[in-house]
Every structure is written in structure tokens, then in C-alpha cells.
């Protein structure tokens with residue numbers, strides 16, 4: 098520890114800290130542009146100058162290491178003058194076009210110009226102008242505003258792992274750009290917008306939409322994957338204008354993935370905003386009451402075991418528990434949330450969650466990925482893996498088909514279960530790597546579980562984890578990576594076939610007479626038998642709604658308060674940001690209202706009561722945060738390792754940008770899909 | 783053939799194996815291979831007179847850098863050429879001492895004689911004229927460099943002689 102005095106305040110900071118960190122510890126705010134806590138230090142903007150006793154001139158505090166006994170002054174005449182001078186230099190070539198700049202109101206340059214800027218310019222010469230660059234459909238550039246802090250370059254290279262941005266030339270001619278003009282190939286590119294301290298990189302879809310002070314902010318949870326990224330939904334009136342990440346070091350640090358950030362323009366398209374009932378083969382608009390009566394009619398005389406329900410990938414826990422309770426009262430054991438047909442063992446929670454925890458990745462020292470593609474299934478989690486990888490000495494093995502570069506060096510060990518056997522029997526060299534690691538991690542993805550031998554794969558991964566010492570009293574290295582936001586909550590609730598109940602496959606082709614789809618769109622509706630009466634409850638006119646006999650318009654995650662459980666098993670709450678459109682309603686209320694129509698009233702009529710019911714069904718819903726745990730019971734999940742098949746693992750999710758009803762309805766995501774999956778058209782811009 | 787075509791012919795070829803090997807070794811010599819990048823760029827330039835996109839990408843790969851990163855280095859130094867240059871490069875100092883001593887006259891003379899402005903190459907691909915910062919030869923301003931040779935106290939007569947001698 099080093100003792101440092103900052104403006105007369107004594108603080109102790111770790112050796113190797115920077116002067117800037119010491120100043121922050123003393124509660125002093127240091128202006129900065131290039132410095133960013135989560136990036137390497139560049140020290141090129143000089144805004145953070147402070148005085149250090151015995152140093153001959155002001156020092157850049159962000160890159161200056163502390164020494165024991167150092168005396169720092171952050172508020173002297175010299176410091177103020179130095180910062181004013183730096184500011185004047187920065188503004189020499191800056192266009193000062195705040196009135197037409199989208200960063201206005203939340204711009205570091207603007208803010209700091211208030212403190213250190215002059216009220217007029219002494220610079221009468223021509224300012225430089227810089228050509229804008231094409232970075233893809235999401236990030237808008239106005240490069241004349243760039244102050245060359247290189248945060249974007251460092252973000253792309255270090256965090257996103259796509260070293261495509263660079264700074265060319267020198268001095269006044271320095272420019273930021275992609276080496277060849279092309280869309281930045283990253284699922285994290287939207288973070289560039291947050292990280293740029295000025296208005297050089299802004300959001301294309303948000304261009305000229307609003308000023309920050311006009312927006313109402315609501316805390317929410319991203320449901321585009323199962324990471325549970327903490328987000329803030331910014332809306333004006335009934336319209337969501339943008340979504341930004343909130344900082345949560347245990348989950349997403351301060352990053353978020355592009356699909357979560359930009360898919361919200363899907364909220365207003367293809368929406369189901371009123372009930373529909375099929376009459377004479379055609380869907381007709383209906384009133385809520387008529388829709389409920391039609392369902393009651395469809396249920397008449399149908400025995401419980403001929404009724405089924407499937408929960409989709411975006412559902413909140415509240416609606417799932419309500420639908421489960423309704424199905425139980427109807428006497429139906431046919432419940433399922435696994436549209437992809439994944440095999441789990443839900444007898445213990447650790448068999449289907451990411452037990453190491455996302456933050457825990459940083460403590461691991463070897464990694465094996467089985468049938469998963471974290472870059473596309475969980476981009477923010479992938480950034481954590483990359484962070485650990487960059488820290489060094491982190492062997493990574495892959496079994497399966499990651500669709501693209503994972504952004505870190507990984508060794509492909511095999512593409513089918515035989516590789517697991519090889520590791521178990523020690524025939525493969527990577528087995529030694531895992532064994533010699535102190536805290537190895539094994540991550541098994543949905544592509545490895547959604548197959549006939551899924552249970553065997555799960556069991557084999559557990560067995561491997563145990564045999565390489567990944568299960569210890571203070572370490573849990575067995576992980577399941579989900580990509581459906583609703584999945585873990587559904588498994589916690591037990592949205593699964595009951596005794597003698599049918600799975601998704603069993604409910605297809607006339608397996609049930611009445612089928613309730615709760616936002617379930619990820620299987621082909623033609624698989625449902627022609628005589629099955631289908632109720633679709635959800636927000637978008639996607640696959641499921643097209644086949645429905647009755648449509649109940651529900652709410653998107655932004656339009657209702659909801660509980661979501663991420664792949665770690667972390668229970669998180671989202672608040673309502675906007676009202677559902679038209680006659681659409683909060684989903685659990687729809688189910689509750691219907692239960693009344695058929696005289697099986699569910700015993701809750703407000704949000705607190707549903708949540709109490711959730712906790713009653715599974716106490717985990719009452720737990721805040723995620724206690725880290727080691728593994729106690731070492732016995733593995735059901736599943737016979739001997740039953741491992743020979744088929745190669747499928748390559749994870751298809752098109753990253755179009756994985757659910759919201760993103761498929763989003764023009765921005767469609768454009769991304771066009772640009773990124775059909776590289777030929779890129780040149781057109 | 784246009785000037786550009788005369789100049790750019792070899793640019794898209796891959797680097798010769800021997801040069802690739804040499805660059806790899808340069809990298810291996812350093813604790814971080816990227817430390818050899820300036821020398822590597824100079825080697826490519828000695829061979830091809832300039833560094834093309836294709837070559838830049840190749841060198842980046844050999845030294846474990848991204849192309850964008852290496853381009854940052856290449857464009858930082860004004861004696862690494864990222865566009866084709868002629869057989870000879872004439873660097874005419876445009877810093878203050880030379881300015882005072884009449885380098886403008888030299889530039890006008892060169893432009894008239896060669897038919898090109900600074901930044902351009904003669905159509906036959908012989909000479910590229912570039913301005914440069916102080917050559918450290920102020921005591922003999924105005925100064926210029928043709929190829930690797932430094933010349934001081936240049937006037938128009940001497941300039942003609944230099945061009946002819948080397949021509």
C-alpha cells in the first residue's frame with residue numbers, strides 16, 4: 098500500500114495504482130477523456146493533469162504511478178491553467194457543432210468545456226475536417242468531432258477482440274478508421290457509442306431523435322440472451338428511443354450486446370395489439386371477453402392430459418408460473434419450455450446453471466467449451482472470457498463448431514462426443530491441461546444438449562468436471578450456458594412435463610387437443626397437428642400467432658414488470674418502461690383473467706402476490722444476488738455416459754441478429770443480418 | 783500506362799519467401815515481435831519502394847499485429863511510403879531555415895523541370911517529389927535529400943547538377 102496525500106487528504110491505495118485512482122479515492126474528480134477504467138492506459142489527451150510535489154511540471158495522473166509519501170494537488174492555479182490550455186488545444190480543431198450533435202447533453206467535452214473552456218476562441222485559422230468512416234449499420238461517425246483519445250481503438254482491440262480500428266497518421270492529421278472501410282464485425286459494437294467521450298461515434302438509429310433530458314429511464318433486464326445484462330430503457334412517451342447498459346460488475350460490467358441495444362424498433366412492428374379469434378378459417382378481431390369465451394369453448398370436454406402449454410424464450414417468470422398454475426388446475430401434465438428439445442436434469446439446480454458465475458470466469462485457469470458458441474450466444478459473457486484470456490496463461494479447448502472466430506485463441510479438440518470420451522479416458526492431450534489446472538471450467542451449451550444423447554453429454558461433462566477437479570469445496574467449474582432468457586426461470590418453476598406428461602415433441606402432430614403457446618415461436622407451427630386448438634399468447638405476429646385459433650395480445654419485456662433468471666441462476670427484476678400498445682396486457686394478468694372466466698380463479702391478483710407465489714414454488718425467487726458456492730454433492734445428473742452418440746455437435750444459433758420474435762421484427766436487426774451475413778453487399782455503402 | 787500503373791505493378795504480389803523469413807526472424811529477436819515492425823516495413827520498402835496494403839497485411843500477420851495497428855505505425859512515419867513512389871525520392875526540406883534561404887525557388891524550379899507538384903511522381907516513374915520536415919542540415923540550408931544522399935547549400939544550378947549526376 099502507498100500513502101498518498103491529495104489536496105491535504107490522506108489516502109491509502111494499492112501499489113501500482115495511478116495518481117488518478119488515488120485522487121478518486123480521496124473523492125477528487127479528475128477530468129479525463131482518454132482514460133477509461135476498463136481499458137488500457139493511453140495517456141494521450143492530457144486532460145487529467147495534476148501537480149505532484151517535487152515533479153517539475155504537471156503530470157498526467159492517469160498514467161503516473163503513485164509512490165509512498167507522494168503529495169498531489171488537484172486544484173492549484175497551475176493545474177487549472179494547464180487544463181484550460183489542454184482544453185483550448187482540444188477545441189482548436191473541434192467543430193463546436195453541439196446544436197446538431199447527438200452527444201449534446203451527455204458529452205464529456207461539453208461538460209468539461211463548462212469547467213475549463215474559454216468563452217471564445219483565439220484560433221482564427223481554418224479548422225481541419227475529417228472524412229466520416231463507415232462502421233456498419235449501428236454506429237454513426239462524425240469524425241471531425243474526434244479528439245483522438247483512442248478509446249474506441251482500445252475497446253475494439255481489447256474488449257471486443259476485433260482489432261479492426263486503428264489510428265493513422267500523426268498529429269493534426271491523425272484519423273480513426275477501420276483499416277479497410279467495412280462494418281465492424283463485432284456483436285459488441287454499440288459500446289463504442291458509450292465509450293466515445295465526444296460525438297464522433299453515436300448511434301445511427303437514435304440519430305436526431307432526442308436529448309437525454311427528455312427521456313424517462315427505467316431499469317430493466319435484457320432478454321435477447323440469457324446473460325441477464327442490466328439495462329436502462331430510455332423512452333419518451335409511448336416510444337422506446339434507446340437502450341443503454343447499466344453497470345453491474347458481476348454480470349455485464351458496463352457492456353451490452355448489439356441485439357439488446359438495437360432491437361427495440363421491433364417493439365412497434367408486427368405487434369399483436371388486440372385479441373383475434375379464428376372464425377370460418379380466418380382470424381377476426383375480437384374483444385377480450387369473446388377471446389376468453391372462445392378458449393373456454395375450445396377447452397370444453399377436453400380431458401386434462403389432452404391439454405398442453407409451451408413457454409417461449411422471452412417469457413417472464415410471473416407469466417410462466419401463472420400458466421403453470423392454470424395448467425395444473427386444468428389437470429394437464431403437458432408443460433414444456435424446451436422448444437429446442439434440450440435435455441436437462443432439474444433435480445439439482447447446479448445441473449442447469451452457470452455455476453462458476455460470470456465474474457468467476459476471471460478466477461478460472463483453464464476452459465473447455467462443449468457445443469456452445471459464446472460469441473453469438475452470450476456476447477457479453479464472451480467478453481469476460483476474452484478478458485480472462487488476455488490476462489494470460491489460459492488454455493481454452495473447444496468441442497464443437499463455433500461459427501466464427503471466438504476472439505481468443507482456442508484449440509479445437511473435436512466436433513463430436515467422442516472428444517469427451519477422449520478427455521475422460523485421458524487419450525487427448527487437453528485432459529492433462531484440465532487436470533493440471535487449479536480452477537478449470539467446463540461450459541456446455543444448448544447445441545450439445547438439444548440432441549438425442551443430450552442427457553449423456555450432460556452426464557459426461559459433469560463426470561469430466563469431477564475427474565479433472567473442477568468440482569471442489571470452494572470451486573464449481575461445471576456450467577451450462579443458456580441463450581433463452583426465460584429458460585432457467587422456467588426450469589426453476591418446473592415448466593416441464595409432469596408425471597406422464599408430454600414434451601414439446603409429444604405435443605406436436607395432434608399429441609394434444611388444446612395447445613397454449615406463451616410466446617413460443619421457435620419451432621415450425623406446421624408441426625402442430627391440424628386438429629389441435631391453438632392459443633397464442635404473445636406480443637408479435639411471428640410463427641406461433643400465424644397458426645393460432647385464438648390470439649391473446651401480450652406485452653414485451655419493456656412493457657411489463659418481470660422477473661428473469663439468467664444463465665447463472667441470478668434472479669433479476671425488470672421494471673415497466675412503457676405501456677403495452679392497444680389492448681395488449683401484462684401476461685400474467687391475462688392468464689389470471691382467463692382463469693376467472695372458467696371458474697378456476699388463480700389465487701393472486703397483484704404483482705406482489707404473484708411474486709410471493711413464485712417464491713412459494715421455488716425459494717430461489719426470493720434470493721437476491723448470487724451467493725458463490727462450491728460443489729457439495731458430487732453425484733452427477735441422470736444420463737448414461739455410455740449412450741453418447743456419434744453425431745457432430747450442431748453449430749449453435751443461426752443468425753445472431755434474428756433469434757426471436759422481437760429481433761426478427763426489428764428493421765435494424767434485419768439490416769445487420771443483411772450486412773453481416775451477406776458480406777458482398779458491404780461495399781455498397 | 784498511367785503513372786499509377788507504372789508504379790504499382792509489384793504491389794499485389796506476395797512477399798518473397800526469403801523476405802518473409804527475414805521478417806519473422808526480426809520479430810523473433812524481440813521480446814515482443816511487434817517491436818520489429820518499423821524495421822520490417824523498411825525492409826519491404828527497400829524491396830518494393832513502398833508498402834502496399836497487401837504487403838502491410840502480410841507483415842502484420844508475421845509479427846502478430848492487426849493490420850489496423852501496423853497501418854498506424856506505417857502512417858505515423860513520413861518516410862514509410864504507403865503510396866507508390868518513383869525510382870528516386872526527392873525530399874525537399876520545407877522547415878523554417880530552408881524556407882528563409884529560398885527553398886520555394888527550388889520547388890518552383892523542380893516543378894518546372896519535372897512537370898510535377900510536391901506529392902507527385904514523374905510520368906516515367908523516375909522521381910517523386912515530397913516535402914519533408916527539417917533534415918538537420920540547417921547550417922547549409924536550403925537542403926534536400928535525393929535517395930540516401932544529403933545535399934546542402936542548394937541553388938537551381940546545383941539542383942540541376944544533382945539531378946543529372948544521379949540520373
Ligand code: SF4
Nearest residue numbers: 243244246247249293
Ligand atoms: S472516435 Fe471517439 S473514442 Fe474514438 S478516438 Fe475519436 S473521440 Fe476517441
Ligand code: FES
Nearest residue numbers: 131142143145159
Ligand atoms: S486521461 Fe490522462 S492523459 Fe487522457
Ligand code: FES
Nearest residue numbers: 875877880917919
Ligand atoms: S530547416 Fe531545412 S534542414 Fe533544417
